[in-house]
Amino acid sequence: MDKNISFTLKVWRQRGPKEKGEFKSYYMEDIPGDTSFLEMLDILNEMLINRGEEPIVFDHDCREGICGMCSLYINGHPHGPATGATTCQIYMRRFHDGDIITVEPWRSAGFPVIRDLMVDRRAFDKIMAAGGYVSVNTGGVPDANAIPIPKEKADEAMDAAACIGCGACVAACKNGSAMLFVSAKVSQLALLPQGKVEAKRRVKAMLAKMDELGFGACTNTRACEAECPKCVSISNIARLNRQFIGAKFKD
Amino acid sequence: MWLFNSSVGKKVVMSVTGLALILFLTFHMTMNCVALFSAEGYEWICNFLGANWYAMVATIGLAILMVIHIVYAFWLTWTNRKARGAERYAVTARPKGVEFASRNMLVLGIIVFVGLFVHLFHFWSKMQLVELQGGEPAAGVELIRYTFSKWYNVLLYLIWFLALWFHLTHGFWSALQTIGFNNKKWYVRLKWISYIFVTLIMGGFATVLILFFCAEGLNWAIFPGLFQGLVG
Amino acid sequence: MENKIITKADAKIPEGPLAEKWTNYKAHQKLVNPANKRKLDVIIVGSGLAGASAAASLGALGFKVKCFCIQDSPRRAHSIAAQGGINAAKNYQNDGDSVYRLFYDTIKGGDYRAREANVYRLAEVSNAIIDQCVAQGVPFAREYGGLLDNRSFGGAQVSRTFYARGQTGQQLLLGAYSALMRQVHLGNVEMFTRCEMLDLVIIDGRARGIIYRDLVTGEIKRCSAHAVAIGTGGYGNTFFLSTNAMASNGSAAMQCYRKGALFANPAFAQIHPTCIPVHGDKQSKLTLMSESLRNDGRIWVPKKLEDAKKLQRGELNPNDIPDEDRDFYLERRYPAFGNLVPRDVASRAAKERCDKGFGVNNTGLAVFLDFKYAIERLGEDVVRQKYGNLFDMYEEITDVNPYHNPMMIFPAIHYTMGGIWVDYELMTSIPGLFAIGEANFSDHGANRLGASALMQGLADGYFVLPYTIQNYLSDQIQVPRFSTDLPEFDEAEKGVQARIDRLMAIKGNRSVDSIHKELGHIMWEFVGMGRTEASLREAIEKIEALEKVFYSDLRIPGDADTLNVELEKALRLEDFLEIGKLMAYDGLNREESCGGHFREEYQTPEGEALRRDDLFSYVACWQYEGQGKAPELIKEPLAYEYIKVQTRNYKN
Known part of the structure; x- marks a missing residue:
């Protein structure tokens, strides 16, 4: 059976994008170990509401690790201490009695804070709109089995496609680079014959958009890969580089 | 032009210049090793690389590579810092698998650069520069013996080599990753290749240094038959 | 009482033989020429599988689309959480599948409460969906030969489910999302993220726009269009604890309902058999373990009551119970389908065992899903390969290693088959208002088969x-194009503002969640897996009492004219209260057991659902009569012309 723990939460509170933020401390008592991190915040929010204060704003939705909405930077790690898990999949049994747990929003010029721990990640949509697709309209496509695709390729494409677009890679990167996110989509589509047709156009467009939106350059620290909740590999970044350099030399 | 205005392009410039500089270091290390075995051989190389047009082209080329590498480094660091945003994390932790060097390339680079000036002062200013000004260059092996008989120089150089080792272990692998030469299978191999190769280069430099210090500074006779260069 | 009737003509079901209806419809329908498409605006509310695919497709055709979602990106919609797969009648496995069989299985799985023509069309277009998704670059699982792989799912005897690891919903949604983002790039679709629809605007009897709240700034805004489609998913969160995402809600549907759209079969809610059991009162949601686990896992409880009691007290390790003392109740009761019976059957069977006292955890509300046998048969590596990520997820949540101990599972609210009534054209009873995906009352009848939600969302x-x-x-x-300055917009906006002001002015003591949890308890206890007339009446009473608490004691901190999460939740809860009552009314009316709706008064001696086709073979459509009034029932009779209505049998 899980033990109950008590600890101090230091949470970043910030009214709006332009306003100054600060840490506020909250003491949490007797939290069961099988409470998820977000449920623990629910408990805190319930407390705050009952005291007539405004609850802490944070993004969350599916709470099963797939929607990519949750985005907390806990004790120096995007999505907290576990590997291969999102914030919503962290359970309090990972922490200890008497801990000080610091919770911050994603910090990157590309992700301005909206309020408290909620940030604006629309930049990712813009990168996707720039080219993260295969240009097919609905209908008029060949039979699904018309093009055999080697299982290894399909599996590798799936590894890349597992990206949930949460932005942990950007949050973890000391350069605020979105390379892992961009490369995951570029890789997925470059690996599949359907996507190869416009691979060059895609990689150039997506990368240009990433640069334009103010994300940094990759310096291969691998922090993104280490913190990615879906363990997306930096070999995708190498593939993106290869594709990009190849496309530029072709021009 | 993509080498100027795209993040990957800028990184490619870093990589290519970096790899070229590693190539130069490999050559330099080989040349130093010659000094261990034969003073004459080393002198011959020094003469060969004197104030000739080809040596000058190579020197200027090296300088340009260096300048580009450094300018891009600062440029990238500046844009990357901007991308990080104004607010910093209050708590940071180094995730598993992230190496020290990869996060401190600029600092390491600056140490390397400062060391380079010391090195140029010790050697290049007394050899190629003098020759260019019409003087008689110092004899290479003599200069080595003199410089590395001093313990503080040895220490200084060893620190410099260590910084270089860190800079290069990340740099070499990182350059290959940036130009797209990596995948899941090759990742571990490249890491190993990078460690082994860079350790060989830096080990070569350090060995020459230490052996000369032992021979000149401490007056030990080390395999005089084999290391004829050490015998004054 | 004489009820109003919706005829086949009202439902616009095309004439002709079943297999030709859709072809005929398409051949004779009216189209819009490309030059005119540019002049027509369509609002799509919701960006899940149905919303994103519709917005992308309409954009590609040339319509000007405005797509709304409450999250920060269309990619977050809860379709993303579907794990198992998507059905299609490709018959790639040569195991006897066909459009007709998929149609038949879906009707049968839905316990003969779906419209034949719609379901046949669904089966017909299912194959095109797979083609479309592959063309978009969805990385479906493949065989070594490079062709697509399939797995089997509950309620079918063929392998027709296409999948992408345990993330099929994610991959399909990302496919639709990419197509949508492409249309955004091309300027055909405009995205409104973090915007929530708060009312439907009707002009001259037609849906012409919406009022929405910008969730970041708190501003109330207007948007007009020639047609509105809602694809906002189901209302499972009425139960507070469900497998839905935290923000999933039935509010858009309720707004349409209040403006006159009929709400059909609200009582049909699916309870998914394989969820991680409830562990405490602070829990915020229930986590689903993919139904695909039932392919290899065996479900059991102890045969002996004393073993169960010991398990409940934590005095016995389940691994110490010998096989002969284990009751594999699904295999025992349904030899033909075994652990792969449809969801409603599996859920009810679990409840039946737990009600008899055989539950296996401390609350007595769990059964075992055991992989011991699969590991013996296939080896741990194969099991790890197939289900590794699910096992890891289970271990993270429960701290129990499912390779060495049986998993514990229990049913939870998962999907709602009921929804806004639509005709064959997916148009609601309000002209110009369409409903797609889970938001409509759909093609699943009284129970949805696994891997059919993705199919239906994308088909629509x-x-x-x-x-x-x-x-x-x-x-x-x-x-x-309509001006948003028309009086109808003014009036709708005033209504929205008044509603918000009313809630903000209460300034009571109860948080939204505390009231929502109470609603959830009422729903689960009285409108849950087993319902009776008495329980449903009690539910209505209790919900009405809770409504009073809501309107008198709610507390929303902060202001309405800025970001205010509590206000968002309060508005949704107000609608959930309404839906809760509607579900109870519908359950009360439907005096039979079918699919996800089980009235304890109506069961066979063996405890199976007892359908009453003579009395209840109809779609129950509810019309809003005003706040605090009982809704009016309108029936759409279901006449089966092509399928022989039978008692569902998964035994032999």
Whole structure:
């Protein structure tokens, strides 16, 4: 059976994008170990509401690790201490009695804070709109089995496609680079014959958009890969580089 | 032009210049090793690389590579810092698998650069520069013996080599990753290749240094038959 | 009492043989020419599988689409959480599948409470969905030969489910999302993220726009269009604890309902058999373990009551119970389908065992899903390969290693088959208002088969709505774009503002969640897996009492004219209270057991659902009569012309 723990939460509170933020401390008592991190915040929010204060704003939705909405930077790690898990999949049994747990929003010029721990990640949509697709309209496509695709390729494409677009890679990167996110989509589509047709156009467009939106350059620290909740590999970044350099030399 | 205005392009410039500089270091290390075995051989190389047009082209080329590498480094660091945003994390932790060097390339680079000036002062200013000004260059092996008989120089150089080792272990692998030469299978191999190769280069430099210090500074006779260069 | 009737003609079901209806419809429907498409605006509310695929497809056709979602990106919609797969009648496995069989299985799985023509169309377009998704670059699982792989799912005897690891919903949604983002790039679709629809605007009897709240700034805004489609998913969160996402809600549907759209079969809610059991009162949601686990896992409880009691007290390790003392109750009761019976059957069987006292955890509300046998048969590596990520997820949540101990599972609210009533064209009873995906009352009848939600969402969005909406829009080409300054918009906005002001002014003591949890308890206890007349009446009473608490004691901190999460939740809860009552009314009316709706008064001696086709073979459509009044029932009789209605049998 899980033990109950008590600890101090230091949470970043910030009214709006332009306003100054600060840490506020909250003491949490007797939290069961099988409470998820977000449920623990629910408990805190319930407390705050009952005291007539405004609850802490944070993004969350599916709470099963797939929607990519949750985005907390806990004790120096995007999505907290576990590997291969999102914030919503962290359970309090990972922490200890008497801990000080610091919770911050994603910090990157590309992700301005909206309020408290909620940030604006629309930049990712813009990168996707720039080219993260295969240009097919609905209908008029060949039979699904018309093009055999080697299982290894399909599996590798799936590894890349597992990206949930949460932005942990950007949050973890000391350069605020979105390379892992961009490369995951570029890789997925470059690996599949359907996507190869416009691979060059895609990689150039997506990368240009990433640069334009103010994300940094990759310096291969691998922090993104280490913190990615879906363990997306930096070999995708190498593939993106290869594709990009190849496309530029072709021009 | 993509080498100027795209993040990957800028990184490619870093990589290519970096790899070229590693190539130069490999050559330099080989040349130093010659000094261990034969003073004459080393002198011959020094003469060969004197104030000739080809040596000058190579020197200027090296300088340009260096300048580009450094300018891009600062440029990238500046844009990357901007991308990080104004607010910093209050708590940071180094995730598993992230190496020290990869996060401190600029600092390491600056140490390397400062060391380079010391090195140029010790050697290049007394050899190629003098020759260019019409003087008689110092004899290479003599200069080595003199410089590395001093313990503080040895220490200084060893620190410099260590910084270089860190800079290069990340740099070499990182350059290959940036130009797209990596995948899941090759990742571990490249890491190993990078460690082994860079350790060989830096080990070569350090060995020459230490052996000369032992021979000149401490007056030990080390395999005089084999290391004829050490015998004054 | 004489009820109003919706006829086949009202439902616009095309004439002709079943297999030709859709072809005939498409051949004779009216279309809009490309030059005119540019002049027509369509609002799509929701960006899940149905919403995103519809917005992308309509954008590609040339319509000007405005797509709304409450999250920060369309990619977050809860379709993303579907794990198992998507059905299609490709018959790639040569195991006897066909469009007819998929149609038949779906009707049968839905316990004969779905419209034949719609379901046949669904089966017909299912194959095109797979083609479309593959063309978009969805990385479906493949065989070594490079062709697509399939797995089997509950309620079918063929392998027709296409999947992408345990993330099929994610991959399909990302496919639709990419197509949507492409249309955004091309300027055909405009995205409104973090915007929530708060009312439908009707002008001259037609849906012409919406009032929405910008969730970041708190501003109330207006948007007009020639047609509106809602694809906002189901209302499972009425139960507070469900497998839905935290923000999933039934509010858009409720707004349409209040404006006159009929709400059909609200009582049909699916309870998924394989969820991680509830562990405490602070829990915020229930986590689903994919149904695919039932392919290899065996479900059991102890045969002996004393073993169960010991398990409940934590005095016995389940691994110490010998096989002969284990009751594999699904295999025992349903030899033909075994652990792969449809969801409603599996859920009820679990409840039956737990009600008898055989539950296996401390609350007595769990059964075992055991992989011991699969590991013996296939080896741990194969099991790890197939289900590794699910096992890891289970271990993270429960701290129990499922390779060495049986998993514990229990049913939870998962999907709602009921929804806004639509005709064959997916148009609601309000002209110009369409409903797609889970938001409509759909093609699943009283129970949805696994891997069919993704199929239906994408069918509606890619291949049905883009056709049928043109039949409506073709006579709208002369209608110029609407100004949002019209009095109808003023009035709707005032209504929204008044509603918000009312809630903000309560300033009571109860948080939204505390009231929502209470609603959830009422729903689960009285409108849950087993319902009786008494329980449903009690539910209505209790919900009405809770409504009073809501309107008198709610506390929303902060202001309405800025970001305010509590206000968002309060508005949704207000609608959930309404839906809760509606579900109870519908359950009360439907005096039979079918699919997800089980009235304890109506069961066979063996405890199976007892359908009453003579009395209840109809779609129950509810019309809003005003706040605090009982809704009015309108029936759409279901006449089966092509299928022989039978008692569902998964035994032999």
